[in-house]
Every structure is written in C-alpha cells, then in structure tokens.
Amino acid sequence: MATQKIGFIGLGAMGFPMARNLIENGFHVNIAVHRNRHPVDVLRDKGAMEYPTVAEIISHSDVIISILPTDKEMQAVLLSDSVLEQLSADKILIEMTSGSPDMMKKVNETYQAKGTRVLDAPVSGGTAGAEQGTLTVMTGGESGLLDEVRHVLDAMAKNIYLVGPIGAGKAIKAINQMLAGIHMIASAEAVSLAKKLNVDMESVREVIGNSSGASWMLMNKLDTLIDENYEPGFKLKLMRKDVQIAVDEGNTNVLPLGALALQLYKMAEKTDAEMDFAAISKYISN
Numbered sequence: 001m002a003t004q005k006i007g008f009i010g011l012g013a014m015g016f017p018m019a020r021n022l023i024e025n026g027f028h029v030n031i032a033v034h035r036n037r038h039p040v041d042v043l044r045d046k047g048a049m050e051y052p053t054v055a056e057i058i059s060h061s062d063v064i065i066s067i068l069p070t071d072k073e074m075q076a077v078l079l080s081d082s083v084l085e086q087l088s089a090d091k092i093l094i095e096m097t098s099g100s101p102d103m104m105k106k107v108n109e110t111y112q113a114k115g116t117r118v119l120d121a122p123v124s125g126g127t128a129g130a131e132q133g134t135l136t137v138m139t140g141g142e143s144g145l146l147d148e149v150r151h152v153l154d155a156m157a158k159n160i161y162l163v164g165p166i167g168a169g170k171a172i173k174a175i176n177q178m179l180a181g182i183h184m185i186a187s188a189e190a191v192s193l194a195k196k197l198n199v200d201m202e203s204v205r206e207v208i209g210n211s212s213g214a215s216w217m218l219m220n221k222l223d224t225l226i227d228e229n230y231e232p233g234f235k236l237k238l239m240r241k242d243v244q245i246a247v248d249e250g251n252t253n254v255l256p257l258g259a260l261a262l263q264l265y266k267m268a269e270k271t272d273a274e275m276d277f278a279a280i281s282k283y284i285s286n
C-alpha cells in the first residue's frame with residue numbers, strides 16, 4: 001500500500017519525535033491538539049497538517065498511528081463513537097501504546113467489524129530511540145499487514161519483530177517492562193550500595209560493565225542515578241502501569257519480583273508520578 005497520509009495520535013515524549021521522523025522521511029502527517037499545543041506547533045512548522053479533532057485526523061488519513069499513555073486513553077480515543085464513525089476498510093491502525101493484551105484485542109475486534117485492519121506494535125528504546133529513529137517495534141498481527149506498513153515503521157525504528165497474533169506485541173512488551181522495572185530497582189540498589197561503600201562510580205561503570213552483574217539498565221541509567229536527575233524520560237506512573245499489566249497478566253504467586261517491584265512503584269507514584277522512573281531510587285538510597 002503506497003500510502004503517504006499518516007494520522008498521528010499521541011504527541012508526547014515518544015509520539016512527538018516519532019511523528020517528526022515520519023515528516024523528515026517524507027510522509028504527510030495529520031495531527032490534532034489534545035491539551036498541549038507545543039508539539040503541534042513544532043510539527044506544523046515542519047509540514048504537518050493540523051485538524052481540530054482526532055476524528056478528522058482519521059477521516060483524512062490512510063494509516064493511523066496511536067501511542068497513548070494507557071488502556072484508559074486507548075478506550076477513550078480509539079473506541080469513541082466519533083472515531084469509530086470514521087473507520088473504513090481502506091484504513092490501517094498501527095497501535096503503539098504499551099497497553100494490555102486484552103485492550104489491544106478489544107480494539108482489534110471493534111476495528112475488524114468496520115473492516116479496518118490493525119497492527120499491535122508497542123515500542124522499546126526510550127525517548128532517545130524515538131529521537132534517533134532507532135526504536136524496537138514488537139508487532140502482533142498478520143505478516144502481510146506488517147509488510148504493507150514496514151516502510152512507515154522503518155522511519156521510526158531500527159528493529160521490527162513479528163512476535164505472534166494481535167495481543168502478542170503488548171504481551172512481550174509487558175514482559176520487557178517488568179524486566180526493565182526490576183532492573184531499574186536493582187541498578188538503584190547497586191548505586192546506593194556503591195555510595196555507601198565509597199566505590200568509585202567510574203569503576204562501577206567499567207568493572208561491572210564488563211562483569212556478570214551488568215545490565216542494559218545499569219549501563220544506560222547509571223548517570224541518571226548518579227546525578228539524581230529525574231526529568232522524564234519515561235514517567236514513573238507509566239512504568240507502574242506497565243509492571244501492573246505484567247503482574248495482572250501473570251500471577252503474583254509466581255512473579256514475586258514483579259509483584260514487589262509493583263509495590264515499590266505504587267508507593268513512589270504517590271509523590272513522583274511525573275518524574276522519570278529512575279526516581280524509584282529515592283525510595284532505596286539512604
């Protein structure tokens with residue numbers, strides 16, 4: 001499908017740079033303001049077309065991309081009457097929110113009834129990956145549909161995987177997030193202990209970086225943890241939501257670390273919901 005008209009919904013920490021990469025790769029991008037005008041103004045200056053509502057974005061687009069905070073916004077936006085009225089068999093939804101497998105299946109079933117095809121496509125790689133167009137995309141759905149939209153994903157991502165049917169993308173993303181949430185807590189504990197034992201942080205980086213205790217999280221978040229700079233990034237409330245999805249999908253009896261991580265993120269969310277999820281370290285050090 002040689003479409004160039006992309007409707008982009010959710011212009012936040014991830015969606016804004018992803019939409020910008022689409023424009024810079026030659027796609028026509030349709031957008032609307034939700035509350036914050038800033039990303040819309042910047043993207044308009046780069047050539048995006050602004051519409052007053054999400055429903056109008058959809059009516060003027062062939063491929064719709066959504067990357068919203070949670071299941072709640074997926075339901076409110078993607079399953080609203082005004083949006084459903086605009087769906088048709090010639091449209092495709094690429095759904096990139098880190099939502100639950102159940103919500104993804106619900107959206108898919110509703111869209112299928114309208115003939116609209118759906119790809120479940122959450123991402124990993126953080127805001128840096130979104131800026132650089134190097135995200136990992138974990139897709140669930142039909143391989144033929146992935147082939148049709150691969151050129152769109154290529155403008156935002158470096159690694160694109162097909163992991164199973166609709167819902168499988170959200171499932172593997174939830175597993176990744178449970179690991180990432182646990183690894184952040186483990187990294188924060190390591191930095192806290194290094195401070196207490198007066199271990200030089202450059203030694204932590206180099207020696208542990210080349211030892212069995214290393215993790216992607218420790219290496220990528222070490223500076224954040226040392227500097228205690230908790231500007232998001234990836235908001236702590238979103239990590240709480242992701243670990244919650246994993247624990248809900250599983251069973252707390254067999255996910256003891258996931259359940260414990262969830263308790264910690266829930267506690268931290270009371271005061272630091274809008275901070276980067278590295279702010280969990282405030283509840284570990286001292």
Ligand code: NDP
Binds near residue numbers: 013
């Ligand atoms: P943000 O909170 O930064 O952005 C959310 C965006 O959704 C904002 O642009 C917001 O608009 C918009 N929005 C919220 N509600 C509505 C609505 N009802 N209608 C239209 N737009 C709406 O979140 P992120 O970009 O950080 O995260 C988005 C998703 O990506 C989440 O599921 C997250 O878990 C996942 N993710 C995030 C990563 C990260 O590092 N940040 C990494 C990988 C995945 P407004 O600001 O105007 O309210």
